[in-house]
Amino acid sequence: MSPTVPPPPLTPPRIPRRGRLTTWYRARSLRSRLTFLTAAAVAVAIALSALACWFIVEERMYGVVRSDLENARGFGPPAALDNCSTTPQSALKKIQNFAPQPPAGAAAPRDTQYVITGQIPLYCLPDIAAKAIVPDPDDTAVLNLQQNQFVIRDGHYTNGEPALVRISWIKPQAFPPTLVMVAASTKAVDESLRQLAFLLGGVALGGIILAAVAGRLVARSALKPVDQLTDAVEHIARTEEVGTTIPVQGEDEIARLSTSFNSMSTALANSRERQTRLIADAGHELRTPLTSLRTNVDLLIRSDDTGRPLPPATRTKLLGNMKAQMQELTVLIGDLLQLSRPDSPKPVRTLAVVALHEIAERAVERAKLRGPGLVFETAAAPWYVHADAAALERAVINLLDNAVKYSPPGGTIDVRLDGGVLTVRDHGPGIPPDELPYVFDRFWRSPSSRQLPGSGLGLSIVAQSVREAGGEVSLGPAPDGGPGTLATVRLPGGPAPA
Numbered sequence: 001m002s003p004t005v006p007p008p009p010l011t012p013p014r015i016p017r018r019g020r021l022t023t024w025y026r027a028r029s030l031r032s033r034l035t036f037l038t039a040a041a042v043a044v045a046i047a048l049s050a051l052a053c054w055f056i057v058e059e060r061m062y063g064v065v066r067s068d069l070e071n072a073r074g075f076g077p078p079a080a081l082d083n084c085s086t087t088p089q090s091a092l093k094k095i096q097n098f099a100p101q102p103p104a105g106a107a108a109p110r111d112t113q114y115v116i117t118g119q120i121p122l123y124c125l126p127d128i129a130a131k132a133i134v135p136d137p138d139d140t141a142v143l144n145l146q147q148n149q150f151v152i153r154d155g156h157y158t159n160g161e162p163a164l165v166r167i168s169w170i171k172p173q174a175f176p177p178t179l180v181m182v183a184a185s186t187k188a189v190d191e192s193l194r195q196l197a198f199l200l201g202g203v204a205l206g207g208i209i210l211a212a213v214a215g216r217l218v219a220r221s222a223l224k225p226v227d228q229l230t231d232a233v234e235h236i237a238r239t240e241e242v243g244t245t246i247p248v249q250g251e252d253e254i255a256r257l258s259t260s261f262n263s264m265s266t267a268l269a270n271s272r273e274r275q276t277r278l279i280a281d282a283g284h285e286l287r288t289p290l291t292s293l294r295t296n297v298d299l300l301i302r303s304d305d306t307g308r309p310l311p312p313a314t315r316t317k318l319l320g321n322m323k324a325q326m327q328e329l330t331v332l333i334g335d336l337l338q339l340s341r342p343d344s345p346k347p348v349r350t351l352a353v354v355a356l357h358e359i360a361e362r363a364v365e366r367a368k369l370r371g372p373g374l375v376f377e378t379a380a381a382p383w384y385v386h387a388d389a390a391a392l393e394r395a396v397i398n399l400l401d402n403a404v405k406y407s408p409p410g411g412t413i414d415v416r417l418d419g420g421v422l423t424v425r426d427h428g429p430g431i432p433p434d435e436l437p438y439v440f441d442r443f444w445r446s447p448s449s450r451q452l453p454g455s456g457l458g459l460s461i462v463a464q465s466v467r468e469a470g471g472e473v474s475l476g477p478a479p480d481g482g483p484g485t486l487a488t489v490r491l492p493g494g495p496a497p498a
Contacts, residue, residue, distance in 0.1 A: 030226070031219045038215025039208055046207045050200040057196055061189045062164070069152055069166040072182050084124040088113065088132035089158050091123045111163070115139070115179035132158045133165055133183045142167045143177055155183065162186045225254045229261055236265070243269030289329045296322050324366060328397070353497050354389040357382050359396055360417050367400035373409055380417040385493035387469035395465035395473075398458040399424045399487050406485070420491050427484040430477055439475050466491070 085091035113133045114124040117140060125132060134156055142151055150168035157163055163183040171177050228246045236244055245262040248255050296318055303310050310318065357380035364378050403413045406428030414425040431439060440463040459475070466473045471491035478484045
């Protein structure tokens with residue numbers, strides 16, 4: 001049996017450096033990110049400006065030295081080999097030991113050095129030379145140029161001091177071709193550039209710090225409306241007091257966000273108000289059929305308990321009324337659920353050819369139960385439409401219920417159906433003209449009728465059902481100028497089933 005090999009230890013996956021930076025950045029607050037982005041942008045701008053300034057100054061300063069070298073003239077060629085040696089260092093030492101020093105106050109000589117080419121090169125210096133130039137093996141390539149041409153390269157002296165070196169060649173009479181090396185020190189230029197680099201670095205660092213401070217202040221000022229918005233949202237989440245708004249200043253993106261929040265908060269407050277009103281009105285609306293059902297049930301139970309049964313005709317009528325009220329209650333609850341939740345899917349409608357005149361007659365019979373003291377004058381010509389029978393009947397019942405609700409005691413309700421136009425006219429107080437545009441809005445109720453039972457859904461159900469049947473509905477004053485309201489429903493169809 002082979003020994004069990006333990007599995008290798010699990011090591012956490014290595015997060016790339018870029019991923020760690022992204023994770024760190026996203027973990028910061030918005031104010032910190034704005035500050036970081038501002039400081040980073042200013043840092044990049046200052047760095048690019050400093051680099052550009054440094055390179056421009058470097059080019060100009062080295063250009064001055066280079067121009068000076070191009071116009072320089074060295075000493076004449078060596079007449080003898082007294083100041084020559086096989087290395088620049090030894091040649092310089094020979095001059096320092098034996099050559100006379102220049103008189104006090106004399107102009108500083110240019111650093112010139114000659115290289116006599118041959119199998120063993122000889123390096124010659126002027127009598128008053130103070131520095132020797134370090135040669136380069138590629139310097140002999142200048143012999144391929146003409147005598148009046150030269151090249152300039154970077155170099156340094158034997159003491160390590162940097163310099164620019166101009167190299168040309170001549171052909172003295174007593175010597176082989178000789179390289180002429182003229183150098184100019186760049187130590188002062190390098191020191192100036194170094195000081196400039198420190199200066200630019202300090203300025204850049206100070207600019208970055210100032211940019212970070214300014215970015216923090218700008219972020220705090222710019223995000224102040226966001227802080228107010230956050231406080232308002234937290235207040236709503238903590239207290240559930242919708243409708244809280246914040247002041248809007250300006251027309252920028254923050255102002256648009258504040259305006260959108262205020263609109264959303266107001267819409268939530270209105271929605272909650274509508275829901276509260278719907279619950280109260282729906283309870284009031286449902287209380288009427290429930291009370292009627294309970295009364296009828298109590299009557300039936302009392303008749304059985306007392307041993308005094310109701311007459312068969314009365315009992316049959318009572319049961320029919322209970323069945324109609326149960327159906328009406330079921331439809332009302334379904335409509336309430338449908339209209340109170342706009343985001344819920346609509347129920348599947350069964351479309352068929354239905355007789356509108358029969359629906360109107362049944363609706364009138366049910367409306368008589370709600371308005372026993374009212375007079376209904378009905379005239380319905382045959383008219384067939386393609387619609388959902390239950391939804392259309394509910395719409396007609398709602399129109400009649402609306403007329404019953406606002407009719408005075410003993411009033412008359414006229415119901416006419418002619419040529420696909422159904423009209424329901426009551427003789428109540430009517431609807432003010434400024435309220436007519438809102439009568440079909442969901443949950444809307446006239447301020448003058450808030451004390452009456454209703455949920456503000458009846459006419460909304462009418463409008464929805466009529467639109468689904470391809471028709472249109474309107475509500476307006478009585479055509480003869482008398483009291484009351486005229487409801488008009490126009491539905492496409494025909495006098496005979498299609």
